[in-house]
Each structure stands twice: as structure tokens, then as C-alpha cells.
Amino acid sequence: MADAALTSHAVHEAPTGFIRKWIFSTDHKVIGIQYFFLALFSVLLGMILSIFIRFNLVWPGTEIPLLETFFPVGAPGGVMTPEFYLSFLTMHGTLMVFFVLTTAPQGGFGNYFLPIQIGADDMAFPNLNMLSFWFTFVALVVLLAAFFVTGGAPISGWTAYPPLSALGEIAGPGLGTGQTLWIVSIAIFCVAALLGALNFITTTIDMRTEGMTLMRMPLTVWSWFVTAILGLLAFGVLLAAGILLLMDRSAGTSFFIPGGLVVSDQIIDHKGGSPLLWQHLFWFFGHPEVYIAILPGMGVTSQLLSTFSRKPIFGYRAMVYALFGIGILGFMVWGHHMFMSGMSPYTAIFFSLLTTVIAVPSAIKTFNWLGTLWRGNVRLTTPMLFAVGFVSLFVTGGVSGLFLNQPSTDIYLHDTYFVVAHFHIIMGVAAIFGIFGGTYYWFSKMFGRQMSEFWGKVHFGFTFVGVYAIFTPMHFLGMAGNPRRYAELTGFDFLEPLASIHLFITIAAFITIASQLIFLINFFWSLFKGKKAEINPWQATTLEWEIPSPPPHDNFAGKLPVVYRGAYEYSVPGEPLDYSMQTAPKTAES
Amino acid sequence: MLLAITIWIFTLITVILFTDLVPEMLELASGQWFPETASVHGAIVDAQFFNTLMVTGVVFILAQVALGYLVFRYRERPGQTAYYYHGSNKMEWAWTAATTVLFFVMVSMGYGVWLDVYVHAAPEDAIQIEVTAQQFAWNIRYPGPDGQFGIVRPELIDDAAGNPLGLDPQDPTGEDDLVVPTMAIPVNRPIELILRSKDVTHNFSVRELRLKQDTVPGMMIPLRFTATKTGKYEIACSELCGMGHHRMRSFLDVLSDQGYADWLEDQSEF
The missing domain is CATH 1.10.287 (Helix Hairpins)
Structure with a gap:
């Protein structure tokens, strides 16, 4: 062992101490699992916050047991105040967008499976990889600290529009220390995301094994690669915007604060800034962020649909081009979040047309997924059900987008529950379905045991019906003009008739959230008591299915694989099995 | 999965009956999704x-x-083999x-x-009204008989003393300005709103008029429309502006020409 430490392969020796192995690990697989559990914690917390959000909308002013114990200021007497509601709303969005949707699909599955699927023994920069996880962890701790400071968590939403977010406590509770912690947390998260993105890009370009040409890479790898490029270009901008906002708050600058502001009868000593500048910077990050959340889900869905249809993916090249098309166009459409912001109305038409262009590669992906199912031999396993669910949700959330990308119809629908329904379905739930699909698919590889298929299917049934029951009625709330981000619905006459729809949504949300216990119990039970996993239980073709479950420390036990085929060679005529591994040399005829 | 879906269907039916959703849904089914338009x-x-x-x-x-058909039609069955096919550029x-x-x-x-x-551009005869949002109220200003808005100065703003906009008493054009908490307009006349904000970004929206526009501090944003139906409509804030966002309400009265003239006269008497 001492000699081995001197060779160039020293880094691939498995660490023996607990701390180097499980805490400060440089093994991409351990880091992937760390990201996964960080996201699991965040999604549970985010979901609990949404319970309170839905509760307060339907039963405002009701006492909630124990709430006062934890939040004596935000919930005096156990009753949520409006600012307390808004702080939960802000934290729900922030946790879900950053610490779940950005973290699990890319940091979690991407970290674990990208190196294996391209035949590498680790990421290009293992130490950087460790650092990016721990930055993410610190960012989460800083964010959660905002709950417990004076004034509580910020109330400015996950978009943190200044001047509201820039003026400090005078603009409202939570906008003092809480808002500062929020910005610091996001800045740290940006650094982590940048480090991760660099690592993913380098690994994909440099570390592919012999024979793994670009056009033989699984579509999951393509999606992680494009996502990393988006991350590299988008998070830098958010980091800069966050630093500018911090300076406006504490260094007396005026990037986002115009002159002549009067808040609660007090003149604000700033001049010359523009609130719209933040919106441009934020959405220049924020729109690509939507694709950072959803592209890995598309990759997983492609992988699952091909595997379980026992058929090559329909239009592999078109799928790759569509990923890049969505990625590039994703940087040119941010203004569609700002039709009502006061920017030039001509710009609105420009952004609207470009947004329409992005619908085209999205449609191409949907057609190709349907084409993959066509004349397949479809195995309805749990991961497959979630992949089919992903396609359904992607279509639903996609078509509602066509109402919002037109400035004329957006005049009415902007900032209503129609928008809430749209982005939850396409960015939240569809991406979560990608994560669930990936979890049920890869669990056996990651943990060496299998999850229960039966309970997986029950979980799918509850979740699929549940999310539609929650979010379909929200479109009608939007059409009735119900604005989003209202802490209570009691202040307007036109909201009164909508109370029963809100009650329906709340009940549906509670049942759907409760049914996630099926997943949690299945997950943790299987972790310890599940059936031992085989090497290739799904009879899939990509490289992770050729190595033990879980894989050894350096993935391929010192012998990197050689690749001879594309990633989705199923049902090849003349071959004995209906799946041909990427490492299987082609027979003479084929 | 079937079990889960069955439980859901029962639950949803129960909830629909229990929450009195049936009349709501009938209304939706009859196409009454939007409030009737008034512009x-x-x-x-x-x-x-x-x-x-x-x-x-x-x-x-x-x-x-x-999607449903393909999954059902090609579900795994003994003897069925998948078609080895990589796609078609023509179809793409x-x-x-x-x-x-x-x-x-x-x-x-x-x-x-x-x-x-x-x-x-708004027509020449459009009535100009200024809307200034603040946490959590609306200030509506009419230029008065001279047709000109007086100068406002932030340092003169004093809500308690009844000068929420900071009107400058030295400026003669401001003397006849009318500042009120609710808005009234005449029906079938072009209106041009000038939207401003004192503190943070708000959003001026009226459902029935299909109007929605952020009010941004430091900017004056025009918004043009013509109301076609008399009635009293609620003005709602549609951009998160702080703890009182959900109760930032005012009213917009669309009146007949005579009603509008009477309203203006009533207001000026104060």
C-alpha cells in the first residue's frame, strides 16, 4: 500500500478512514449520494413549508399546534401572520429551485453516473468536486439560518426583486438579516454550481474511454453536459447580481435603487439605480435555470423510454441537437418573465418570438419520445411509469406555456395562479418525475439493493393523479384572475367564489404529500432490507450495468472498458438477446 | 398502481361533493372562465x-x-419483439x-x-390620470381643470399630513390637482394612466379591464385603454410588494359621462 501511494494511480486507492470515505470524500459516487441526500432533506423541508402555505390559504387565522413554540414572532398564538406566510413562500421556492431541482438531477445523479457512463474512473477534478458539494452544504446551512434570525426569513420571494429586497428592514420583516443571509447563501451556491459545472464539462470532454465517441454517449450524459454549460454561463451572472445587491444593502451603492424613494414616509438615501437591471440579470440566470432543472430529467426520460421499450431511441441525433437548441435559446428568452415589468414593449415581441422558437425543439423531443414507444415492447416498470409521466407533464406544462409567451394573453394571466400551475408542472413536477424515475432506476446500482416494484407503482399512482389534482384547478384560478403570492384570499370580493377550488387543491396537496411516505418507507426499507441487486436487473446497455452494484471505488476495477456501440442498441436483429451492451463488439453482419 | 388510482378517484369524487365544487365546475364548463370583459x-x-x-x-x-395509446398498444406481451429502428430524418x-x-x-x-x-400613442382627447402605488395603498391623481399635473417632491411627502405624493405648494399647476384613494373614469372615453411608485415595485391590475402593469419606482409607465361597460371593479396589486400585498386594494368606478362629471364635482368640494 505504501508503494501504491507513490504511483500515479494513488488517488484511486479507496480511503480507509470514515471521514475521508464518507464525509470529505473525493469519490464522485459518494459525492453524488451526498448531493442526493442533501436534496432529499431539502425537498422534505420544502414540502412541509408548502403544507403550511396551502393551509393558510384555506384556513387563515387558525391556530396551529406547536407553531408558536418554534416561531414565537412569526406565528404569535400559533397563527401564521402574512409576513410569516411570505417567508415560507420564499423559502419553499428557494429550497426547491436551488437545493432540489438544481442539486438532485445534476449534482446527485450526474455526479454518480456521468463518469461511469462514459467509462471514467472518477471526475476530472475530484477535489473540486468535493469542494462544490461542501459549498452547497454551507449554502444550505446559511439559508436555513435565516429562519432563526430577528425578523425571520425574507419575504421577497425566490426572485428577490429590489427595491423590496434592497432596502432592509424598513421595507418589511425578514428583509434585514434574513434577506442578507438569503443573498449570501445564493452567492455561495453559485460558486458551488460553477465549480461543479467546470468539472462536468471537463470530464465529459476529456475522460471518455476508448470508443466512447460523442455520438455514442447516452442521452443522460448529453443532458448533464448541456446543463453544465448552462450552469457555467448562468450562475456567474447570478453571483455578480447577488454581490451588487449585497453592496446596495450594505456598501451604499445604488445599482438597483432609484432616487427619490420614500418608504413609510422616510426618504431613502440612494439615487440612480434601476430595479429593472436586477430583473434582467436575475432572469438571464433564471430562465436557463429552468432548463438546468429540466434537461437532466429529459435525459433520464430518454434513457428510460428506450430501455423499457426495448428499442433504440427514436432520432438520437435530433435529440442531441434539440438539447443544444433548448440550451442556446434558453439564454435568449429571459425577457418573457418581464412583459409587464415596464421594459420596452417592442422588446416583448422580440422575446415572445424567441420563446416560440424554443417550443420547436421541445416539440421535437416529445415527438421522438412517442416515436421511441411506437412498435416497442413496453415494460411498465416503476421507472418507466415515471418516464411516461414525465412526458405527460412535459406536454401539459408545455402547452400552458404558449398562453404565457404571448404578451397579449399574458396581460391577463401574468402573476396569477395560471403561472403557478405552469411552472410547477413543467419545472417542478416534471423534473421531480425525472428524479423519481432516476431513483427507482439507479437505486440498485447505487445501494446494491432493489426497491419494491409494487410499492413503487402505488407511489406512482398516488403521485401522478395527485399532481394533476393539485395543479389542474390552478389554471382556472388564474383564469378567474387570482393573483399569486397573496398570503390570504380574504381581502377581495372577486376571490371569495374561488374558496372551494382552493380547498380542493389543499386537500389534494395534503393527500399527495402524505403519499410520499410510501416512497420514503420504500426507499429506507430497501436501503437496509431490500433484495440484493444483480449487476443488470433492467437488462440495459449502458456502462453502469456492467459493473457490480454498488461499483468498486474506481468503478471499473482498474480496467477501463472499450466501447463499440451506441448507447441504445435494443432488439438488434440477429443477436441472441434483446439488448446489446455498449462494450459488446459488433458481429460481422451488423 | 390501480389501487392508488382507485383510491384517488373515490377521494376526488368525495372532495368534489364535499367542497361544493359541482356548481363551480358547471360554471367553468359553461365557458365562464373569465370575468366578462369591460374594455x-x-x-x-x-x-x-x-x-x-x-x-x-x-x-x-x-x-x-x-402517449396513452402507444403505452397500451405496445405493452409487453409474449412473442412481441420491438422494431429495431433509429428514426427518420424525413419525419424529424x-x-x-x-x-x-x-x-x-x-x-x-x-x-x-x-x-x-x-x-x-394615446388619442389627443385621452383623459390622463396618474396612479402612484405605495406599500400598501393606491394614490390616484387627476390634473384638475388646468389639465396639468403639479410638481411633486419626495422630500415633501407626508402621509399623515395628507400629502402622500409630496405636492409642492409653491407650484400653481398643482393647486387644482385632485388626489384620491379610488379611481373613477367615464365609459367609452380613451384613458391614459401614468403609473408610478413611491417605494417598491407594485403592479396595477384590474381583471375586468384586462389591465396589468408593474409600477416601478423611478419610472413613469403609460397604460392606455377604453372602458366599455359601467361598473365598480377592484384594483389589485399583482407584484409582491411586502407583507400587505394581499390587501392592497382599491376600486375603479366606470361611470356614465354625467356620473363622472358629478363625481369630479363631489371630489373637488373637499
């Missing part, structure tokens, strides 16, 4: 919404039915072209009404 451009916005609904509705149903081009044309034709139809509200 000229509102009718065009609604038409564009329903055009879009037709196109996307067909796309939505076709795609979902195709076909559906790319089809969606491009369909979507572009559809969205292009909606730009006219957008230009009407936000770009085309």
Missing part, C-alpha cells in the same frame, strides 16, 4: 386566449392520447416544420392588441 382591447385579448386554447387544446389532447423535418408554422401563426395573431395597449 375595448379586453375582447381581443379574450379572443386570442380562446384561439390559443383551440390550437393548444388539440395539441394537448392528441399528444396525451397518443416534417414535425419541426409543422410545429414551427403552427406556433408562429398562432402567436403572431396576438401582437396587434399588445401594440394597441402599450405602443400606439
